[in-house]
Each structure stands twice: as C-alpha cells, then as structure tokens.
Amino acid sequence: MSVFGMVSAVAGFIKVRYLIDKAMIDNMVFRAHYRVTSAILFVCCIIVTANNLIGYPIQCINDRGVPGHVINTYCWITYTFTLPHEQGKYIGSEVAHPGLGNDNQEKRYHSYYQWVPFVLFFQGVLFYMPHWIWKMWENDKIRMISEGMRGALVGAKEERERRQSRLVQYLVETMHMHNTYAFGYFVCEALNFINVMVNIFMTDRFLGGAFLNYGTDVINFSNMNQENRTDPMVAVFPRVTKCTFHKFGASGTIQKHDALCVLALNILNEKIYIFLWFWFIILAVLSGLAIVYSAAVVLLPSTREMILKRRFRFGAPNAVDTIIRKTQVGDFLLLHLLGQNMNLMVFGEILDEFVRRLNFGSNCNLPSAPSTLEMSPIYPEIEKYGKETET
Known part of the structure; x- marks a missing residue:
C-alpha cells in the first residue's frame, strides 16, 4: 500500500462536513484536538513506518566479524549509543561523526526509535478521547433538535416556522435542565488542555528529557555562527550511532565487535518532533x-x-437581558451550540420567539398537545412533556 493511500485513510479527521449532514457540537479549539492533531499524529505514524521513503531504517557497518543482517537486527531491537562529551567537536579532524569517539566515557543510549510509531499512534488516540467522551455524553441532542434548520435557508417558510416553533417550545419546557449537559462539555474541554500538557511531558520523558527545550534549542541554533554550532536535532536524533555486539570466538573467548549504525529514520523523526x-x-x-x-x-x-x-448579532437590549436573567449556564450553552449550526436570521427568529414566550408565558400561541407529541421524532425527551400536557 502506497504512502499516499495510507495517508488518505485518515483524511476523514479533517474533512469539512456540510452542516446539514453533521451538527457542530464543539468549538474550533476542540476540533483542533480531535481532527487536526489526531490526523497529524496518525499521518506521522504512517510516515515513519513507510520504509520506501528512506530505505532501511538502520544500516550498520562492522569489521565483518558479524553478518550485516545480524548486526542490523541486533542493533535495532536492542539499542545504540552516542557519547555526549564528543558533541560539538570538529567533524573529520577530532571525531568521525557528532557524538562518536572512544567508548571509555559516559554513554547516552538510544532505543526510542523502535517505539516512535507506537507512541505517535497512542498519542493520536489520546487526542481523540475527549471528543469521543463528549460525543457519547452529548448523544446527538443538537443534531436531533435542530434537524431541518441547520445551514442555509431551505424549504418552505411555513415548514421552517413550524420547526422553529417546536424547537422554541422544547427550549421553554426544558429550561434549567441542561446543566449536566454543560458540565460534560466543560469537563471534556478541560480534558483537552490536560491531555496536551500530559503529551508534552510524556514526549519529553520518551525522548530522555530533550523535548521541553527542543524547539528553543533549534531556534537558538539557527542564530549561531555556523562554524561554532552543534545541531540540537542531531544531538537528540543522531544520524550515526555506535553499537556493540558480543559473541564467542573459536576458542570460547568472548569477542567484542563495534559497529557504526546509520539511523536514516532520524531524518524523519527530527522533523516530526520539531513540528510537534x-x-x-x-x-x-x-x-x-x-x-x-x-x-x-x-x-x-x-x-x-x-x-x-x-457573535449572533442579536441586539434587542430587553431581549438580551431576558435571556441572561432567565437562563442558566446549561441553557445558554445549548443556545450557543444551536446558534453556530444555524443561519443567523433563523437563529434570531428563534431567540425572538424564545424571549416572547419567556416574557408572556408558555401558553401564548403555543401548539396544542398533539403538536407537542409530534416533536418526539426530533428529540425523545419531548414525548414526556407531550404526555403530561395531554393528561
């Protein structure tokens, strides 16, 4: 399967849906978590697993005492290492590659590259979880009560007015009953913030404490004198590392074989993590x-x-004051979500009717009990109120 084909598989996270087909139940920042960020992480996961982009992820050279495929496999599934004290030295005169030299000093081991695809995928799932929780909590309420009124003005005026009247009656009859609904939304919004902070520190731990300052180090590096600077991306994601393989010789003594390993995958990893x-x-x-x-x-x-x-250009002072005084947080959140799914003119008409019923009582030109029962296909809770009215 081509890289393009695999990337296309996650396109559904960021595709734009027409409002008639899908109601919006959150804001742009919320969507940036589960659509954009999850898609980015899944795409990065696919890229680092696509060997056809860079060839073999690891290639090791040694003194030919160990077959090439053996040393490659061993160094990939165990670890490689660099020498921090050899960073910043002149390549070609002092060291062969950044971070390589005599082994008799502190070593920095690198084994993260085996887990990068799994961690990226897991992070993508984490960024989707608050949306999934909110979607289960929300239970398609906005979609059902705004059916036929989302998006542009469509349909006959009489039908639109009938739907608007039924929606307003639902809003009036369920006043002060949406605080639990709002609580779920605000909790999931807080989970988004907690999740991104956890991911920052989790990535820093995964990369051995190098992620928190990674971006600032790269920025500082770009402003330094080219002759006296060490690329922090190479220090965190080395392209050439060392690996040690031990085996028994012909007489049973333990032989040590050093290898230099080229980690071509780090060319991708360093770009992915600076973007992240x-x-x-x-x-x-x-x-x-x-x-x-x-x-x-x-x-x-x-x-x-x-x-x-x-936001909604609803400017009648007395009407605005009525809504603020007589609604609670849950009622206002429901109105806010309805407003971002509807044409401003339609939503303004709904608010006008809603304020009129709040001011003059719920019996002012309201539909009879049978009309209330007709709302049951829009939202099941209305059936309860219709039965009470009929009784």
Whole structure:
C-alpha cells in the first residue's frame, strides 16, 4: 500500500462536513484536538513506518566479524549509543561523526526509535478521547433538535416556522435542565488542555528529557555562527550511532565487535518532533484560552451578553437581558451550540420567539398537545412533556 493511500485513510479527521449532514457540537479549539492533531499524529505514524521513503531504517557497518543482517537486527531491537562529551567537536579532524569517539566515557543510549510509531499512534488516540467522551455524553441532542434548520435557508417558510416553533417550545419546557449537559462539555474541554500538557511531558520523558527545550534549542541554533554550532536535532536524533555486539570466538573467548549504525529514520523523526513541539505549544495556549473563555461564560453575564450581540448579532437590549436573567449556564450553552449550526436570521427568529414566550408565558400561541407529541421524532425527551400536557 502506497504512502499516499495510507495517508488518505485518515483524511476523514479533517474533512469539512456540510452542516446539514453533521451538527457542530464543539468549538474550533476542540476540533483542533480531535481532527487536526489526531490526523497529524496518525499521518506521522504512517510516515515513519513507510520504509520506501528512506530505505532501511538502520544500516550498520562492522569489521565483518558479524553478518550485516545480524548486526542490523541486533542493533535495532536492542539499542545504540552516542557519547555526549564528543558533541560539538570538529567533524573529520577530532571525531568521525557528532557524538562518536572512544567508548571509555559516559554513554547516552538510544532505543526510542523502535517505539516512535507506537507512541505517535497512542498519542493520536489520546487526542481523540475527549471528543469521543463528549460525543457519547452529548448523544446527538443538537443534531436531533435542530434537524431541518441547520445551514442555509431551505424549504418552505411555513415548514421552517413550524420547526422553529417546536424547537422554541422544547427550549421553554426544558429550561434549567441542561446543566449536566454543560458540565460534560466543560469537563471534556478541560480534558483537552490536560491531555496536551500530559503529551508534552510524556514526549519529553520518551525522548530522555530533550523535548521541553527542543524547539528553543533549534531556534537558538539557527542564530549561531555556523562554524561554532552543534545541531540540537542531531544531538537528540543522531544520524550515526555506535553499537556493540558480543559473541564467542573459536576458542570460547568472548569477542567484542563495534559497529557504526546509520539511523536514516532520524531524518524523519527530527522533523516530526520539531513540528510537534511548536504545534503542542500553540495548542496548549489555545486550549488554555478556551478554558478562560468558558469560565467567563459561566461566571460573567457580560460575556454572555457580548456573545449574543457580537457573535449572533442579536441586539434587542430587553431581549438580551431576558435571556441572561432567565437562563442558566446549561441553557445558554445549548443556545450557543444551536446558534453556530444555524443561519443567523433563523437563529434570531428563534431567540425572538424564545424571549416572547419567556416574557408572556408558555401558553401564548403555543401548539396544542398533539403538536407537542409530534416533536418526539426530533428529540425523545419531548414525548414526556407531550404526555403530561395531554393528561
């Protein structure tokens, strides 16, 4: 299977869906976690496992005392090492390659390259988990109650008004019953932030403590004098390492065979992890800001007022004040999610009708009990209210 074909398999994470087909139940930062980041990590996993991009991931040379395929396999499944004290020396005069020299000194072992594909895949799953939890918690509520009203204006005016009236009645009858729904959303939003921070420190541990400063070291390296600088990407992801193989000789004595191993895979790893460093930092900042925004929505009525006026262009002062005073956080979150799935004009009409029913009571021009029962295909909870009305 070609690399392009494998990469195409994860395209579903970032494809754009038309609103009529799929309701949006989160914000852009939330989607950046489970669509963009998961897709990036899965694609990186595919790339580092595609041998046709770089040939063999490891190739070792020795004194021919050990067959080539044996030493290659051994050094891949065990580990290789470099010598930190040999970093920064002149190549060709002092050392053959960065980090190589006499073995009688401190060694830095490298065995991460065996696990890179598995770790990337696991991280991709971690970034998808908060969305999966929220999707199970949300249970398609937004999709069902906004059926036929998402996206552009479609259908006859009478049908649209009938659907809007049924939706408004649902909102009125379920007032103050959506706080648990909102709690699930905010918990999953917090999980996104926790997850990206955990992934940063987990990657740092995986790379032997070299990830936290990896990006800043690369930036500093690019600004240094070219003659007196050591590439931090080569230090973290060495391209040539050493490996030691022991075997018994003809007389039963233990023989030591040194090998130099070319890790072609690190050409990809160094680029992948420098990109992930910057992306994780950006995502952590955005996720933190998203939590601050959500906290402001919960704690500050002025924030909810600003959202209604600027985000949804709902500017009637008395109507905005009514919504803020009479709704709770769960009600407002439900309205917010409905608003981002609908045309602004349709959503404005729904808010107008919603405010009118809040101000003048639920019996003002409301549908009779049979009409309420008709809402059951849109959302099962409505059936309960219809039966109570009929009784």
